[in-house]
Amino acid sequence: MMLITCPFCGARDENEFRCADEGHIIRPEPYTDVSAEQWADYLFYRDNPKGLIVERWHHQHGCGLWFNVVRDTVTHEIKAIYEMTEPKPDLEAL
Protein backbone atom coordinates (compact mmCIF):
# COMPACT_ATOMS: atom_id res chain seq x y z
CA MET A 1 0.00 0.00 0.00
CA MET A 2 1.41 3.35 -0.99
CA LEU A 3 0.76 6.79 0.43
CA ILE A 4 1.33 9.25 -2.41
CA THR A 5 1.82 12.94 -1.76
CA CYS A 6 -0.03 14.87 -4.42
CA PRO A 7 1.73 18.23 -4.86
CA PHE A 8 -1.65 19.97 -4.55
CA CYS A 9 -3.71 17.80 -2.13
CA GLY A 10 -1.05 16.29 0.11
CA ALA A 11 -0.73 12.64 1.19
CA ARG A 12 -3.47 10.40 -0.17
CA ASP A 13 -4.17 6.68 -0.59
CA GLU A 14 -2.82 5.07 -3.79
CA ASN A 15 -6.43 4.16 -4.70
CA GLU A 16 -7.03 7.75 -5.77
CA PHE A 17 -4.20 7.74 -8.29
CA ARG A 18 -3.47 6.24 -11.65
CA CYS A 19 -0.01 5.41 -12.87
CA ALA A 20 0.45 6.53 -16.46
CA ASP A 21 3.70 4.90 -17.60
CA GLU A 22 7.30 6.08 -17.50
CA GLY A 23 8.01 9.80 -17.49
CA HIS A 24 10.12 12.09 -19.68
CA ILE A 25 9.38 10.14 -22.86
CA ILE A 26 9.59 12.63 -25.68
CA ARG A 27 7.67 12.19 -28.89
CA PRO A 28 10.07 12.16 -31.86
CA GLU A 29 9.49 14.98 -34.33
CA PRO A 30 8.95 16.13 -37.02
CA TYR A 31 6.80 13.19 -38.00
CA THR A 32 8.08 13.25 -41.58
CA ASP A 33 11.56 12.29 -40.34
CA VAL A 34 10.49 9.61 -37.83
CA SER A 35 11.47 6.10 -38.86
CA ALA A 36 9.43 3.00 -37.99
CA GLU A 37 12.12 2.03 -35.47
CA GLN A 38 11.98 5.39 -33.73
CA TRP A 39 8.19 5.29 -33.63
CA ALA A 40 8.17 1.74 -32.18
CA ASP A 41 10.75 2.82 -29.64
CA TYR A 42 8.63 5.79 -28.60
CA LEU A 43 5.37 3.83 -28.41
CA PHE A 44 6.37 0.47 -26.97
CA TYR A 45 9.96 0.19 -25.73
CA ARG A 46 10.63 1.06 -22.10
CA ASP A 47 13.52 0.94 -19.62
CA ASN A 48 11.38 -1.08 -17.17
CA PRO A 49 14.09 -0.82 -14.51
CA LYS A 50 14.45 -2.98 -11.43
CA GLY A 51 15.14 -0.18 -9.00
CA LEU A 52 14.43 3.52 -9.41
CA ILE A 53 11.86 4.46 -12.05
CA VAL A 54 10.49 7.84 -13.06
CA GLU A 55 6.75 7.73 -13.66
CA ARG A 56 3.90 10.05 -14.44
CA TRP A 57 1.03 9.78 -11.98
CA HIS A 58 -2.43 11.29 -12.24
CA HIS A 59 -4.58 12.19 -9.24
CA GLN A 60 -7.57 10.79 -11.09
CA HIS A 61 -10.03 10.59 -8.22
CA GLY A 62 -8.80 13.82 -6.61
CA CYS A 63 -7.72 17.17 -7.99
CA GLY A 64 -6.82 15.79 -11.43
CA LEU A 65 -3.21 16.94 -11.29
CA TRP A 66 -0.49 15.16 -13.29
CA PHE A 67 2.94 14.96 -11.70
CA ASN A 68 6.18 12.94 -11.70
CA VAL A 69 7.14 10.33 -9.14
CA VAL A 70 10.52 8.67 -8.60
CA ARG A 71 9.78 5.27 -7.12
CA ASP A 72 11.69 2.08 -6.36
CA THR A 73 10.07 -0.82 -8.23
CA VAL A 74 11.37 -3.35 -5.69
CA THR A 75 10.50 -1.66 -2.39
CA HIS A 76 7.83 0.74 -3.76
CA GLU A 77 9.50 3.50 -1.75
CA ILE A 78 8.82 6.94 -3.20
CA LYS A 79 12.05 8.93 -3.44
CA ALA A 80 10.83 12.16 -5.00
CA ILE A 81 7.71 13.86 -6.32
CA TYR A 82 7.94 16.85 -8.63
CA GLU A 83 5.83 18.77 -11.09
CA MET A 84 5.43 17.96 -14.77
CA THR A 85 7.42 20.98 -15.92
CA GLU A 86 10.47 20.23 -13.78
CA PRO A 87 13.48 18.43 -15.30
CA LYS A 88 14.31 14.81 -14.54
CA PRO A 89 16.36 14.66 -11.32
CA ASP A 90 19.69 12.87 -11.03
CA LEU A 91 18.61 9.40 -9.88
CA GLU A 92 22.12 8.58 -8.65
CA ALA A 93 21.95 11.44 -6.19
CA LEU A 94 18.58 10.42 -4.68
Add this chain to the structure above:
Amino acid sequence: MRYSALNLFREGLTGHKNWPHAWRSPELKKSYDVVIIGGGGHGLATAYYLAKNHGLTNIALVERGWLGGGNTGRNTTIVRSNYFFPESAAFYDFALKLYEGLSTDLNYNIMLSQRGMLSLAHSEHDLEMMNRSCNAMQLNGVPAKMMTAEEIGKRVPSLDVSKSVRYPIWGGLMQERGGVARHDAVAWGYARQASALGVDIIQNCEVTGFDIEGGRVKAVKTSQGTIHTEKVGIAVAGHSSVIAGMAGFRLPIRSYALQAFVSEPMKPVLDTVLMTPATGVYISQSDKGELVFGAALDLYASYAQRGNLPVLEDTVAGLLQMFPNFSRVRMLRQWAGICDVVHDSTAIVGKTPVDGMYINCGWGTGGFKAIPAGGYTLAHTIAHDDPHPLVKPFSFERFKTGALIDEAAASGIAH
Protein backbone atom coordinates in the same frame (compact mmCIF):
# COMPACT_ATOMS: atom_id res chain seq x y z
CA MET B 1 14.47 -44.81 -13.12
CA ARG B 2 11.13 -44.87 -14.92
CA TYR B 3 8.08 -44.07 -12.85
CA SER B 4 5.75 -47.03 -13.22
CA ALA B 5 3.44 -49.20 -11.14
CA LEU B 6 6.03 -51.97 -11.24
CA ASN B 7 8.84 -49.73 -9.97
CA LEU B 8 6.56 -48.26 -7.32
CA PHE B 9 5.82 -51.78 -6.08
CA ARG B 10 9.47 -52.80 -6.24
CA GLU B 11 10.66 -49.71 -4.34
CA GLY B 12 7.87 -50.20 -1.83
CA LEU B 13 9.43 -53.53 -0.84
CA THR B 14 12.57 -51.69 0.32
CA GLY B 15 10.84 -48.80 2.04
CA HIS B 16 11.18 -46.33 -0.87
CA LYS B 17 14.80 -45.65 0.11
CA ASN B 18 16.38 -46.14 -3.31
CA TRP B 19 14.55 -43.70 -5.57
CA PRO B 20 17.19 -41.67 -7.44
CA HIS B 21 17.12 -37.87 -7.47
CA ALA B 22 14.73 -36.55 -10.10
CA TRP B 23 17.54 -34.58 -11.72
CA ARG B 24 21.31 -34.36 -11.39
CA SER B 25 23.08 -31.38 -9.77
CA PRO B 26 26.34 -31.31 -11.75
CA GLU B 27 29.26 -28.90 -11.56
CA LEU B 28 29.13 -26.04 -14.04
CA LYS B 29 31.50 -26.62 -16.97
CA LYS B 30 33.55 -23.90 -18.72
CA SER B 31 31.67 -24.05 -22.00
CA TYR B 32 28.43 -25.33 -23.52
CA ASP B 33 26.81 -25.36 -26.95
CA VAL B 34 23.74 -23.61 -25.53
CA VAL B 35 23.06 -21.79 -22.28
CA ILE B 36 19.45 -21.36 -21.19
CA ILE B 37 18.81 -18.60 -18.66
CA GLY B 38 15.82 -19.23 -16.42
CA GLY B 39 14.72 -22.42 -14.68
CA GLY B 40 11.00 -21.86 -14.93
CA GLY B 41 8.64 -23.82 -17.13
CA HIS B 42 9.65 -22.12 -20.40
CA GLY B 43 13.39 -22.46 -19.80
CA LEU B 44 13.15 -26.09 -18.71
CA ALA B 45 10.87 -26.95 -21.62
CA THR B 46 13.30 -25.26 -24.00
CA ALA B 47 16.20 -27.34 -22.66
CA TYR B 48 14.12 -30.52 -22.89
CA TYR B 49 12.99 -29.95 -26.50
CA LEU B 50 16.50 -28.90 -27.58
CA ALA B 51 17.75 -32.26 -26.34
CA LYS B 52 14.79 -34.33 -27.47
CA ASN B 53 13.90 -32.78 -30.84
CA HIS B 54 17.21 -31.30 -31.97
CA GLY B 55 19.82 -33.63 -30.49
CA LEU B 56 21.62 -30.84 -28.62
CA THR B 57 22.59 -32.14 -25.21
CA ASN B 58 25.65 -30.06 -24.28
CA ILE B 59 23.38 -27.53 -22.59
CA ALA B 60 23.52 -25.63 -19.31
CA LEU B 61 20.37 -24.25 -17.76
CA VAL B 62 21.13 -21.60 -15.15
CA GLU B 63 18.60 -20.45 -12.58
CA ARG B 64 19.10 -17.66 -10.07
CA GLY B 65 16.93 -19.27 -7.38
CA TRP B 66 15.39 -22.72 -7.47
CA LEU B 67 13.52 -24.50 -10.27
CA GLY B 68 9.97 -23.29 -10.79
CA GLY B 69 10.34 -20.72 -8.01
CA GLY B 70 9.11 -17.77 -10.04
CA ASN B 71 5.87 -17.48 -11.97
CA THR B 72 5.82 -21.21 -12.73
CA GLY B 73 5.23 -21.92 -9.06
CA ARG B 74 3.10 -18.83 -8.49
CA ASN B 75 0.33 -18.98 -11.08
CA THR B 76 -3.22 -20.28 -10.83
CA THR B 77 -2.38 -23.34 -13.01
CA ILE B 78 -5.02 -22.74 -15.71
CA VAL B 79 -4.51 -24.20 -19.18
CA ARG B 80 -6.72 -23.14 -22.09
CA SER B 81 -6.60 -22.01 -25.71
CA ASN B 82 -9.70 -19.80 -25.99
CA TYR B 83 -8.00 -17.15 -28.11
CA PHE B 84 -9.38 -14.98 -30.86
CA PHE B 85 -6.76 -14.41 -33.57
CA PRO B 86 -5.57 -17.29 -35.79
CA GLU B 87 -1.91 -16.80 -34.77
CA SER B 88 -2.75 -17.08 -31.07
CA ALA B 89 -5.21 -19.92 -31.52
CA ALA B 90 -2.68 -21.98 -33.49
CA PHE B 91 0.02 -21.42 -30.90
CA TYR B 92 -2.01 -21.92 -27.73
CA ASP B 93 -3.90 -24.91 -29.05
CA PHE B 94 -0.56 -26.51 -29.90
CA ALA B 95 0.44 -25.83 -26.28
CA LEU B 96 -2.75 -27.44 -25.00
CA LYS B 97 -2.24 -30.47 -27.25
CA LEU B 98 1.29 -30.88 -25.88
CA TYR B 99 -0.16 -30.61 -22.36
CA GLU B 100 -2.64 -33.35 -23.21
CA GLY B 101 0.22 -35.76 -23.93
CA LEU B 102 2.73 -34.38 -21.45
CA SER B 103 2.32 -36.84 -18.56
CA THR B 104 3.13 -39.70 -20.94
CA ASP B 105 5.85 -37.81 -22.79
CA LEU B 106 7.65 -36.84 -19.58
CA ASN B 107 6.79 -40.01 -17.63
CA TYR B 108 5.69 -37.60 -14.91
CA ASN B 109 2.13 -37.03 -13.74
CA ILE B 110 1.39 -33.35 -14.33
CA MET B 111 -2.14 -33.92 -13.01
CA LEU B 112 -3.83 -32.37 -16.04
CA SER B 113 -7.53 -32.04 -15.29
CA GLN B 114 -9.57 -30.90 -18.29
CA ARG B 115 -12.53 -29.78 -16.25
CA GLY B 116 -13.63 -27.05 -18.64
CA MET B 117 -12.89 -23.34 -18.84
CA LEU B 118 -16.02 -21.20 -18.62
CA SER B 119 -16.02 -17.44 -19.29
CA LEU B 120 -19.13 -15.55 -18.25
CA ALA B 121 -21.15 -12.90 -20.11
CA HIS B 122 -22.97 -10.28 -18.04
CA SER B 123 -25.00 -8.39 -20.63
CA GLU B 124 -26.49 -8.77 -24.07
CA HIS B 125 -23.41 -7.05 -25.49
CA ASP B 126 -21.03 -9.37 -23.62
CA LEU B 127 -22.99 -12.25 -25.05
CA GLU B 128 -22.67 -10.94 -28.61
CA MET B 129 -18.92 -10.50 -28.23
CA MET B 130 -18.64 -13.94 -26.72
CA ASN B 131 -20.57 -15.49 -29.60
CA ARG B 132 -18.05 -13.81 -31.88
CA SER B 133 -15.18 -15.31 -29.88
CA CYS B 134 -16.85 -18.72 -29.96
CA ASN B 135 -17.21 -18.52 -33.74
CA ALA B 136 -13.60 -17.41 -34.10
CA MET B 137 -12.40 -20.33 -32.01
CA GLN B 138 -14.38 -22.79 -34.08
CA LEU B 139 -13.09 -21.27 -37.31
CA ASN B 140 -9.58 -21.64 -35.90
CA GLY B 141 -10.23 -25.31 -35.24
CA VAL B 142 -10.53 -25.02 -31.47
CA PRO B 143 -13.68 -26.70 -30.13
CA ALA B 144 -15.85 -24.33 -28.07
CA LYS B 145 -19.50 -23.87 -27.26
CA MET B 146 -21.85 -21.29 -25.83
CA MET B 147 -23.83 -22.07 -22.69
CA THR B 148 -27.08 -20.49 -21.51
CA ALA B 149 -27.49 -19.06 -18.03
CA GLU B 150 -29.67 -22.04 -17.13
CA GLU B 151 -27.03 -24.55 -18.24
CA ILE B 152 -24.37 -22.63 -16.30
CA GLY B 153 -26.56 -22.72 -13.17
CA LYS B 154 -26.72 -26.51 -13.46
CA ARG B 155 -23.00 -26.91 -14.20
CA VAL B 156 -21.90 -24.61 -11.34
CA PRO B 157 -24.65 -24.90 -8.70
CA SER B 158 -22.92 -22.70 -6.11
CA LEU B 159 -22.71 -19.76 -8.53
CA ASP B 160 -25.17 -16.91 -7.94
CA VAL B 161 -27.21 -16.81 -11.16
CA SER B 162 -29.97 -14.51 -9.84
CA LYS B 163 -30.94 -11.49 -11.93
CA SER B 164 -30.55 -8.97 -9.10
CA VAL B 165 -26.76 -9.08 -8.73
CA ARG B 166 -24.36 -6.41 -9.99
CA TYR B 167 -23.17 -8.68 -12.81
CA PRO B 168 -26.05 -11.00 -13.74
CA ILE B 169 -25.16 -14.01 -15.87
CA TRP B 170 -26.46 -13.97 -19.42
CA GLY B 171 -24.52 -16.93 -20.69
CA GLY B 172 -20.98 -18.12 -21.15
CA LEU B 173 -18.30 -19.49 -23.41
CA MET B 174 -17.08 -22.98 -22.57
CA GLN B 175 -13.90 -24.66 -23.69
CA GLU B 176 -14.26 -28.21 -22.40
CA ARG B 177 -10.58 -29.00 -23.04
CA GLY B 178 -9.48 -26.19 -20.74
CA GLY B 179 -8.65 -26.94 -17.14
CA VAL B 180 -5.80 -27.03 -14.67
CA ALA B 181 -2.48 -28.85 -14.30
CA ARG B 182 -0.07 -29.17 -11.41
CA HIS B 183 2.36 -26.29 -12.00
CA ASP B 184 5.30 -27.64 -9.98
CA ALA B 185 4.98 -31.01 -11.69
CA VAL B 186 5.34 -29.35 -15.09
CA ALA B 187 8.66 -27.78 -14.02
CA TRP B 188 9.90 -30.91 -12.28
CA GLY B 189 8.83 -33.23 -15.10
CA TYR B 190 10.68 -31.16 -17.71
CA ALA B 191 13.71 -30.85 -15.42
CA ARG B 192 13.86 -34.59 -14.81
CA GLN B 193 13.73 -35.53 -18.49
CA ALA B 194 16.06 -32.71 -19.60
CA SER B 195 18.58 -33.85 -17.00
CA ALA B 196 18.24 -37.47 -18.12
CA LEU B 197 19.01 -36.36 -21.68
CA GLY B 198 22.21 -34.66 -20.52
CA VAL B 199 21.23 -31.06 -19.74
CA ASP B 200 23.18 -29.60 -16.80
CA ILE B 201 20.73 -27.83 -14.50
CA ILE B 202 22.53 -25.30 -12.31
CA GLN B 203 20.49 -23.71 -9.54
CA ASN B 204 21.52 -20.72 -7.38
CA CYS B 205 23.44 -19.38 -10.37
CA GLU B 206 22.69 -15.75 -11.20
CA VAL B 207 23.56 -14.21 -14.55
CA THR B 208 25.57 -11.02 -14.05
CA GLY B 209 26.46 -10.08 -17.63
CA PHE B 210 27.53 -11.17 -21.10
CA ASP B 211 30.63 -11.07 -23.26
CA ILE B 212 29.52 -9.76 -26.64
CA GLU B 213 32.03 -9.30 -29.49
CA GLY B 214 31.07 -7.80 -32.84
CA GLY B 215 27.39 -8.09 -32.04
CA ARG B 216 27.65 -11.81 -31.26
CA VAL B 217 27.37 -13.43 -27.85
CA LYS B 218 30.55 -15.20 -26.69
CA ALA B 219 30.03 -15.91 -23.02
CA VAL B 220 27.59 -15.64 -20.13
CA LYS B 221 28.96 -14.29 -16.85
CA THR B 222 27.38 -15.80 -13.77
CA SER B 223 27.83 -15.85 -10.01
CA GLN B 224 29.45 -19.28 -10.46
CA GLY B 225 31.87 -18.20 -13.20
CA THR B 226 32.00 -17.45 -16.90
CA ILE B 227 30.39 -19.88 -19.36
CA HIS B 228 31.64 -19.79 -22.96
CA THR B 229 28.90 -20.37 -25.48
CA GLU B 230 27.74 -19.36 -28.95
CA LYS B 231 24.03 -19.57 -28.19
CA VAL B 232 21.95 -18.21 -25.34
CA GLY B 233 18.22 -18.69 -24.74
CA ILE B 234 16.51 -16.29 -22.35
CA ALA B 235 13.28 -17.24 -20.56
CA VAL B 236 13.09 -15.09 -17.46
CA ALA B 237 9.56 -13.61 -17.59
CA GLY B 238 9.30 -10.49 -15.41
CA HIS B 239 13.09 -10.01 -15.37
CA SER B 240 13.44 -10.00 -19.17
CA SER B 241 14.21 -6.27 -19.28
CA VAL B 242 16.95 -6.73 -16.67
CA ILE B 243 18.69 -9.49 -18.65
CA ALA B 244 18.19 -7.60 -21.94
CA GLY B 245 19.75 -4.55 -20.29
CA MET B 246 22.89 -6.60 -19.54
CA ALA B 247 23.07 -7.48 -23.24
CA GLY B 248 22.57 -3.85 -24.25
CA PHE B 249 19.08 -3.79 -25.73
CA ARG B 250 15.63 -2.70 -24.55
CA LEU B 251 12.33 -4.57 -24.70
CA PRO B 252 8.73 -3.46 -25.30
CA ILE B 253 7.89 -4.84 -21.85
CA ARG B 254 6.67 -3.53 -18.54
CA SER B 255 6.85 -5.67 -15.42
CA TYR B 256 3.79 -5.79 -13.18
CA ALA B 257 2.83 -7.85 -10.15
CA LEU B 258 -0.06 -10.29 -10.53
CA GLN B 259 -1.51 -11.67 -7.33
CA ALA B 260 -2.88 -15.12 -6.62
CA PHE B 261 -4.81 -16.35 -3.62
CA VAL B 262 -5.49 -19.70 -1.98
CA SER B 263 -8.18 -20.44 0.58
CA GLU B 264 -8.34 -23.10 3.25
CA PRO B 265 -9.25 -26.53 1.83
CA MET B 266 -12.94 -27.30 1.50
CA LYS B 267 -15.18 -30.10 0.31
CA PRO B 268 -15.65 -30.14 -3.50
CA VAL B 269 -17.75 -27.14 -4.51
CA LEU B 270 -16.50 -26.12 -7.96
CA ASP B 271 -15.58 -28.58 -10.71
CA THR B 272 -14.77 -26.18 -13.52
CA VAL B 273 -12.51 -23.18 -14.12
CA LEU B 274 -14.63 -20.06 -14.01
CA MET B 275 -13.71 -16.63 -15.30
CA THR B 276 -15.57 -13.34 -15.45
CA PRO B 277 -14.23 -10.54 -17.64
CA ALA B 278 -16.28 -7.96 -15.70
CA THR B 279 -14.22 -8.14 -12.52
CA GLY B 280 -11.32 -10.12 -13.94
CA VAL B 281 -11.76 -12.86 -11.35
CA TYR B 282 -10.86 -16.43 -12.29
CA ILE B 283 -11.25 -19.34 -9.92
CA SER B 284 -10.86 -23.07 -9.68
CA GLN B 285 -10.74 -25.55 -6.84
CA SER B 286 -7.55 -27.54 -6.41
CA ASP B 287 -7.45 -31.29 -5.83
CA LYS B 288 -6.63 -30.51 -2.20
CA GLY B 289 -9.89 -28.53 -1.99
CA GLU B 290 -8.42 -25.04 -1.86
CA LEU B 291 -10.04 -22.28 -3.85
CA VAL B 292 -7.32 -20.91 -6.15
CA PHE B 293 -8.14 -17.51 -7.60
CA GLY B 294 -6.83 -14.24 -8.92
CA ALA B 295 -7.86 -11.20 -10.93
CA ALA B 296 -6.28 -8.10 -12.41
CA LEU B 297 -2.70 -6.87 -12.35
CA ASP B 298 -1.45 -4.25 -9.92
CA LEU B 299 -1.33 -1.39 -12.38
CA TYR B 300 2.08 0.11 -11.76
CA ALA B 301 5.53 -1.30 -12.47
CA SER B 302 6.78 -3.64 -9.79
CA TYR B 303 9.46 -6.24 -9.17
CA ALA B 304 8.11 -6.96 -5.66
CA GLN B 305 6.57 -10.43 -5.48
CA ARG B 306 3.86 -9.47 -3.02
CA GLY B 307 1.12 -7.32 -4.58
CA ASN B 308 -0.95 -4.47 -3.16
CA LEU B 309 -4.04 -4.22 -0.99
CA PRO B 310 -6.48 -2.41 -3.35
CA VAL B 311 -6.27 -5.21 -5.93
CA LEU B 312 -6.68 -7.82 -3.18
CA GLU B 313 -9.89 -6.08 -2.07
CA ASP B 314 -11.20 -5.83 -5.63
CA THR B 315 -10.46 -9.49 -6.25
CA VAL B 316 -12.27 -10.67 -3.15
CA ALA B 317 -15.22 -8.37 -3.89
CA GLY B 318 -15.43 -9.77 -7.41
CA LEU B 319 -15.29 -13.32 -6.12
CA LEU B 320 -18.02 -12.78 -3.53
CA GLN B 321 -20.23 -11.17 -6.15
CA MET B 322 -20.23 -14.51 -7.97
CA PHE B 323 -20.15 -16.75 -4.90
CA PRO B 324 -21.74 -15.03 -1.86
CA ASN B 325 -21.50 -18.36 -0.02
CA PHE B 326 -17.69 -18.04 0.04
CA SER B 327 -17.88 -14.99 2.33
CA ARG B 328 -16.86 -16.96 5.43
CA VAL B 329 -14.07 -18.91 3.75
CA ARG B 330 -10.69 -18.11 5.28
CA MET B 331 -7.71 -17.28 3.12
CA LEU B 332 -4.60 -19.35 3.48
CA ARG B 333 -2.02 -17.55 1.35
CA GLN B 334 -1.54 -14.65 -1.02
CA TRP B 335 1.46 -13.87 -3.20
CA ALA B 336 2.42 -12.23 -6.49
CA GLY B 337 4.46 -13.07 -9.54
CA ILE B 338 6.16 -10.53 -11.79
CA CYS B 339 4.58 -10.55 -15.24
CA ASP B 340 6.26 -9.34 -18.42
CA VAL B 341 3.43 -7.42 -20.06
CA VAL B 342 3.51 -6.40 -23.72
CA HIS B 343 1.31 -3.70 -25.20
CA ASP B 344 -0.69 -6.13 -27.38
CA SER B 345 -0.79 -8.96 -24.79
CA THR B 346 1.02 -11.27 -27.20
CA ALA B 347 4.30 -12.95 -26.37
CA ILE B 348 7.68 -12.38 -28.01
CA VAL B 349 9.62 -15.47 -29.13
CA GLY B 350 12.56 -15.20 -31.48
CA LYS B 351 15.89 -13.62 -32.25
CA THR B 352 17.23 -10.56 -30.47
CA PRO B 353 19.47 -7.71 -31.69
CA VAL B 354 22.46 -9.78 -30.42
CA ASP B 355 23.51 -12.65 -32.71
CA GLY B 356 23.24 -16.03 -31.03
CA MET B 357 20.87 -14.70 -28.38
CA TYR B 358 17.22 -15.75 -28.42
CA ILE B 359 14.36 -14.73 -26.19
CA ASN B 360 11.05 -16.07 -24.96
CA CYS B 361 9.14 -13.40 -23.03
CA GLY B 362 6.06 -11.23 -22.90
CA TRP B 363 3.64 -13.88 -21.70
CA GLY B 364 2.19 -11.36 -19.29
CA THR B 365 -0.39 -12.93 -17.03
CA GLY B 366 -0.73 -16.14 -19.06
CA GLY B 367 2.63 -17.86 -19.37
CA PHE B 368 1.82 -21.15 -17.68
CA LYS B 369 -0.59 -22.40 -20.34
CA ALA B 370 2.02 -21.63 -23.01
CA ILE B 371 4.93 -23.52 -21.43
CA PRO B 372 5.13 -26.61 -23.71
CA ALA B 373 4.76 -24.60 -26.93
CA GLY B 374 6.97 -21.75 -25.67
CA GLY B 375 9.77 -24.22 -24.99
CA TYR B 376 9.14 -26.19 -28.17
CA THR B 377 9.29 -23.13 -30.43
CA LEU B 378 12.22 -21.47 -28.65
CA ALA B 379 14.18 -24.74 -28.93
CA HIS B 380 13.45 -24.81 -32.68
CA THR B 381 14.44 -21.15 -33.00
CA ILE B 382 17.75 -21.74 -31.20
CA ALA B 383 18.58 -24.94 -33.10
CA HIS B 384 17.82 -23.51 -36.57
CA ASP B 385 18.69 -19.86 -35.93
CA ASP B 386 15.28 -19.21 -37.46
CA PRO B 387 11.90 -18.74 -35.73
CA HIS B 388 9.53 -21.71 -35.61
CA PRO B 389 6.58 -21.05 -37.99
CA LEU B 390 4.17 -20.84 -35.03
CA VAL B 391 6.08 -17.92 -33.50
CA LYS B 392 7.02 -16.03 -36.69
CA PRO B 393 4.22 -13.52 -35.97
CA PHE B 394 5.50 -13.18 -32.36
CA SER B 395 8.75 -11.41 -33.31
CA PHE B 396 10.01 -7.91 -32.48
CA GLU B 397 9.26 -6.95 -36.10
CA ARG B 398 5.60 -6.41 -35.33
CA PHE B 399 6.29 -3.32 -33.23
CA LYS B 400 7.91 -1.69 -36.27
CA THR B 401 5.46 -2.88 -38.90
CA GLY B 402 2.40 -2.37 -36.73
CA ALA B 403 1.24 -5.96 -37.21
CA LEU B 404 0.30 -6.26 -33.55
CA ILE B 405 -1.74 -9.24 -32.39
CA ASP B 406 -3.98 -7.36 -29.99
CA GLU B 407 -5.12 -10.38 -28.06
CA ALA B 408 -7.43 -9.33 -25.23
CA ALA B 409 -8.03 -13.03 -24.60
CA ALA B 410 -4.41 -13.38 -23.52
CA SER B 411 -5.16 -11.73 -20.24
CA GLY B 412 -8.85 -12.58 -20.30
CA ILE B 413 -9.63 -9.05 -19.21
CA ALA B 414 -8.80 -5.59 -20.46
CA HIS B 415 -5.71 -4.52 -18.55
